[in-house]
Amino acid sequence: MTTEIEQGTGLSRRIWHPMAMVLWSAITLTAIGWSLGLPRTLGISYYPQQLLAILLGLSVTVAFLSLPVKGNGIREGRLPWLDLGLSALALLATVWIVWGYPTFVTQVFARKPEVWLPGLVMVLLLLEALRRATGWALVIIIAVFLLYALFGNMVPGRLQGRAQNWQVLSGYMALDSNGILGVPMAVAGTVVVSFILFGQLLNTTGGSNFFTDGALLLMGRFRGGAMKIAVLASGLFGSISGSAVANVAGTGVVTVPMIKRDGYPAHKAAAIEAVASTGGQLMPPVMGAAAFLMAEFLGVSYAAVALAALAPAILYYVALFIQADLEAAKLGIAPVPADQIPPKRAVGTGLHFLLCFAVLIYTLFALSWQPERAAVAATVTVILSALLFGYRGERPALLTILDSVPATGRAVIEILLISGGSGLVIGVLNVTGLSFNLTYALVQLGQGNLIALLALSALVCIVLGMGLPTLGVYVLLAALVAPALIETGVEPIAAHLYVLYFGMMSMITPPIAMAAFAAASIAGARPMATGFAAMRFGWAAYLMPVLFVFSPSLLLIGPGTAIALTIATATIGVWLISAAIAGYMAQRLSGPMRALFALAGLLALVPADAFPGAVYSDVIGALGGLVLIAMNFLSAKGKQPVESGT
Known part of the structure; x- marks a missing residue:
């Protein structure tokens, strides 16, 4: 059945969809060819940013072909002439940037129109394509960063930055390896x-x-x-x-x-x-x-x-x-x-x-x-x-x-598209000095107290992660939060895994828990009830990052004996706390027993090298937990199975 959109003006799906198929295929084949080093094998000399510009340009071009102005998913009806024009403009800007890149990249600060104009076009088209793909949240965040780059000198206090010329900023963002064509895109x-x-x-x-x-x-x-x-x-x-x-x-x-x-x-x-x-x-x-x-x-x-x-x-x-x-x-x-x-x-x-x-x-x-x-x-x-x-x-x-x-x-x-947008954020952080200022401000808020900084960082991670895609969440957090943790002496890989964990937990943490809400729609369940239940089932992800920040042995860093002891006691601790949360082991647990199981589990979870004397809490928690488990099984022996309930 022909839809109302299909009956309107614009390019028929029979025409634009094969074009999109070609562009989708070109993206995959270009990326795989680059991964295998085919250009070098064929003797083709190029800047890596030229290939990145091709991939980004193809993505923006096909985004205007296949993504509708409103709504989610792939376009089903006709392609409006405006979108066709925007798609052609994106392709033209891409060809221009790729063709002249070796010359243009050296003229970013010269403010020449042939450099900043295609750069400005690409930045604006990228933001609109990103809005169509992910919604307004990430675009608004990126826009705030870009406004800061232009007017950072007007921000009072520690976060004051260097204001950038808009022409220089356009060329820098589109051409420099610290901008759109940076690490996330690579x-x-x-x-x-x-x-x-x-x-x-x-x-x-x-x-x-x-x-x-x-x-x-x-x-x-x-x-x-x-x-x-x-x-x-x-x-x-x-x-x-x-x-x-x-x-x-x-x-x-x-x-x-x-x-x-x-x-x-x-x-x-x-x-x-x-x-x-x-x-x-x-x-x-x-x-x-x-x-x-x-x-x-x-x-x-x-x-x-x-x-x-x-x-x-x-x-x-x-x-x-x-x-x-x-x-x-x-x-x-x-x-x-x-x-x-x-x-x-x-x-x-x-x-x-x-x-x-x-x-x-x-x-x-x-x-x-x-x-x-x-x-x-x-x-x-x-x-x-x-x-x-x-x-x-x-x-x-x-x-x-x-x-x-x-x-x-x-x-x-x-x-x-998210990777290109992330490059805009990283570019602003680099060109304005905002990354240093934010790290300093976060450390000052934590007042040098690692526990306070971890709690504040976790809150920032979850708030920034609400409604944003995983990759965008991590790039923001790695740039804004991880350096502050590293500054206080946290192992770099532990700091990055910490922000990744808490950024991911935004997917199951209300009020915006995208994964929980998606599952709720499948189950026909209430979204908020599902979100809070997901927090309960995913409790380990809220606690585990704090533990490996204090004890790298949980990340398999350190002596083998320390790692083995940490994994063994952590497994017992996870079992005990899970039983306390479920309220059941061999039989239903009373309120006081649940509290004892949880306490023993927490003591066992604390790694032996987390702080001086932590090995004793490990032993007490593990042995005490095993005693509690044995008592529960002995108490349940000979009793009838629990009847089904809710």
Whole structure:
């Protein structure tokens, strides 16, 4: 049926959509070619910023083709002539910048029209494209920073900055490596695109179905199996999806109804899915796009970031998994019906999908390849294994695999636009001296007290993260908050992981909890109730960052014995606190017992090297907790199972 929009004036979808497909494909192929070093192999000399300008220009161009002025998603009807004109203008500005870049970059401060005019056009078009892709929140924040760059001399006090000439600022933002064409775009244009392509091919070849079926096979026969399936499937899928909300949408449509069918309240079913999906971006080996950017900011390998993030991420999922199990026991939820569990033989046909992760881990950690090259190697492995073996008797068609190329380009538009917008913020911080002033002001507010600074930083992280995409959140926090923590002596990687964790927690923290609200819409639950339930299930993510700031051993930094003791006692602590929150161990816990479990868990969670004498609190908490567990099991022995309740 022809829509009202289709009947209006403008370019028909039959014309503009193939154009968009070509541009989406060009984005993917340009990024992959760059990741593999094809230009150098072909003997082509270029500035890296020229390739970044191509990727950004293609993204802005196709954004005006495919994104409507109002509303979300891809345009379905005709393309208005104005949008066609803006798309052509973006393409023209891109060609001009790329062609003249070697000359223009040396003339930024000369205020020549051929430099600042295309720069101004590109900045304005980027902001409008970003508004269409993500909404007003990030655009308003960027606009505030740009206004500060122009009028920073009028700001009183410590935050006063150097006012910039608008012509110089336009050229600087569009051409300098500290502006739009900076580190965020470089990471997004190589690493992120490569991993998104990997994820797309896993999805189209049946890999995502294999992991969901595998989780169902492994956990379906246990109590609360649907909840455990959600934890496993969402964690696996979330580590490659790059977006908590996209993960909720991708796996939640399967897992949330399953949990509800088990008799679990709708808001709690949605909360478990939201917390599991959010944690995927904290879980190695892939993690989210922000982790690759973190490696660039810190000047370390991605493998180092992934290794440091491993233990806290596992403890995060251990806490969620234990709570799912204990909640199921408390409510008397039975296993998934046998007829809904796929047979082992059928699931076994997809074991070859594990090979791509083996290749990814081997090339990343053993061969020390760049992440983008490792992702391409894993992608090739997915394609070959899927064509050779298929899944559950079906092999993907070659056309389906080829469709992943434009699909990837379409999927990364938002990330590339956010990366360009993030470059504007970083450019302002550099050119005005605001980064130093903000760090100083934050340290002064904390008055040199690390605990006060951590609390203030956590609040800033959650507030800035509300309603913003993950990558944009991390770039802002890494520039504004992490330096203040490092200034007080916090390990740099701990500071960056701290802001990443609390930035991510904005996804499940009301009043704007995007992942929780997305899950609530699937479950038909109240959004705010889902958000508060998600905070309860995701409690570990609020506590874990504070612990690894005081004790790098939780990040696998330090002597092996200290690391082993920290992980062991932390696991016991997570178990005890999860039981206290669920109100159940072998039987329901009374109020005083819940308090004792929580106290013992907190003592056990504190790493032995957090402060002098902390080893004693570790031992007291762990041993006391084990005694409490034994008492609870002995008390429950011989009693009847708890009846189902709510």
